[in-house]
Amino acid sequence: MKNLKDVMAFSRKVEYVFIATANKDGEPGIDTVKTIKLDSRNRVVIKEWLCDCTVMNLYDNKNCTLLVWDENKDEGFGLTGQVTEMQTLAFLEGHKFGDKKTKTLPQVLWRIVMDVKKIGKFSHAPKERLRVITQNDRTITKRMSQL
Numbered sequence: 001m002k003n004l005k006d007v008m009a010f011s012r013k014v015e016y017v018f019i020a021t022a023n024k025d026g027e028p029g030i031d032t033v034k035t036i037k038l039d040s041r042n043r044v045v046i047k048e049w050l051c052d053c054t055v056m057n058l059y060d061n062k063n064c065t066l067l068v069w070d071e072n073k074d075e076g077f078g079l080t081g082q083v084t085e086m087q088t089l090a091f092l093e094g095h096k097f098g099d100k101k102t103k104t105l106p107q108v109l110w111r112i113v114m115d116v117k118k119i120g121k122f123s124h125a126p127k128e129r130l131r132v133i134t135q136n137d138r139t140i141t142k143r144m145s146q147l
Contacts (some may be wrong), residue, residue: 002119004038007077011036011068014076018067019046021057029053036066039113044079046112047089055110058083064114069122076122085113 002010011017016032023029031054037045044066058064062083069076092107 002077002121004042004044004079004116004119007068007079007119008036008038010070010077014068014070018069019050019054020065020067021054022061022063023057024060027057029057033066036068043084044081044114044116046110046114048110048112049092049107050110050112055086055108058086058112066114067122069124071124074123074125078118078120078122079114079116080118080120081114081116083112084115085111087111 012035016034017036019031019033021029021031029051031048031050033046033048033050035047039045046066064081064083066079067076068079087110088108089111090109
């Protein structure tokens with residue numbers, strides 16, 4: 001398993017990092033992030049213009065996954081964890097707050113801090129399959145390579 005510093009170095013070599021979220025009802029959302037960094041407390045920091053759906057999902061459900069994937073090499077990492085901080089850094093000019101004609105939210109530059117709980121390898125290639133076997137009324141799960 002890689003550590004966070006290795007994953008951060010790897011993330012600088014890919015074009016985008018994907019962030020997967022879900023609201024409290026489990027409806028998914030996905031967005032892209034250009035860069036991720038580590039703060040002094042070893043937490044992942046995202047600074048990005050995120051879509052409204054992503055932000056609303058994170059307000060409802062702090063759990064999320066970042067996918068750092070090199071498409072050409074088909075290797076990457078999934079970072080699973082919880083958002084601990086959300087902060088607005090800037091608003092796109094041209095949005096008038098309180099204007100009753102404005103039906104959309106402004107574009108916002110967000111700072112999102114994530115406490116990573118798990119790092120897993122990722123590739124798009126077929127995964128190793130598991131096989132469930134029942135022996136003497138016991139269920140045993142084995143990797144196909146173990147059979």
